[in-house]
Amino acid sequence: MSTGASQLFAEVYGAPPTGAWSAPGRVNLLGEHTDYNKGLRLPVALRQRAVVAARLGEVDVLRAVSMQSGSIVEVPIEGIAPxxxxxxxxxxxxxxxxxxxxxxxxxxxxxxxxxxxxxxxxxxxxxxxxxxxxxxxxxxxxxxxxxxxxxxxxxxxxxxxxxxxxxRCFSAPECFAVAPSGQAGRDR
Known part of the structure; x- marks a missing residue:
């Protein structure tokens, strides 16, 4: 899975990533948008895994591409929200x-x-x-x-x-029970 993410990264950004990491899916029972700002959170790891291939850039925008859709998203990096x-x-x-x-x-x-x-x-x-x-x-x-x-x-x-x-005429939700899973780590 990390190989595919690394290949996509190189195709989209014209250079290989610094590395690739994978982690179990997770949900924060509480603490959204606080964990990366040195705040507290209460997460539960899931069996599903996410993979990231990354390289540090010198811009104030995070650029991400999805293996599922191929679409590129740009998100401005801002300060801590209230x-x-x-x-x-x-x-x-x-x-x-x-x-x-x-x-x-x-x-x-x-x-x-x-x-x-x-x-x-x-x-x-x-x-x-x-x-x-x-x-x-x-x-x-x-x-x-x-x-x-x-x-x-x-x-x-x-x-x-x-x-x-x-x-409300929404698409049917995908509902499933979650259970704790293993840890994250660097794949390459």
Whole structure:
């Protein structure tokens, strides 16, 4: 997988990458847009893997190309967003709630986290806003939704989200349970 990413990088940018890395897919239960700003986050690694081939540039724009679509995206690199501070506080509160097994508080924290991603970062979508009692993860103009639910209510929650999407004429969501996975590392 990293070989394909390295080849695409060289084709698009005209030079080989410095290296290629892969990591398990992950969702941040809380802490979106804070981890790379020295803030706290609460991640869970997934079985699915992501691969990155990269080289340091001397520009103030991140340029990325997708192996799936081939499209190139440019993102200006800016300072820390205001939502970082409140998300760091939510991560601390979530750790306390998990330790206390207070999943009602966790639900409230998830909702507040989603509101921050929607309002402070402006990276939510109408589809994500439609998903009830969930927190957006993946943090970039859509991303994913993580719903903290009891195992015995999983089917009902998936049904409610699917029905809500259908009622809004959205494409059917892809829903699946997640479980912790292995670590990230440099592939080449």
């Amino acid at each position: 939502g970082n501070l409140t998300e760091i506080q939510r991560v601390r509160a979530a750790v306390a709630a998990i330790s206390a097994r207070d999943f009602t508080a966790m639900g409230d924290i998830f909702v507040a986290s989603h509101a921050s991603l929607r309002d402070d970062f402006e990276v939510s979508t109408t589809e994500l806003d439609t998903a009830v009692d969930a927190a957006m993860s993946g943090g970039g103009f859509g991303g994913s939704v993580v719903a903290l639910v009891r195992a015995d209510t999983e089917d009902a929650v998936v049904g409610a989200v699917t029905t809500a999407f259908s009622g």
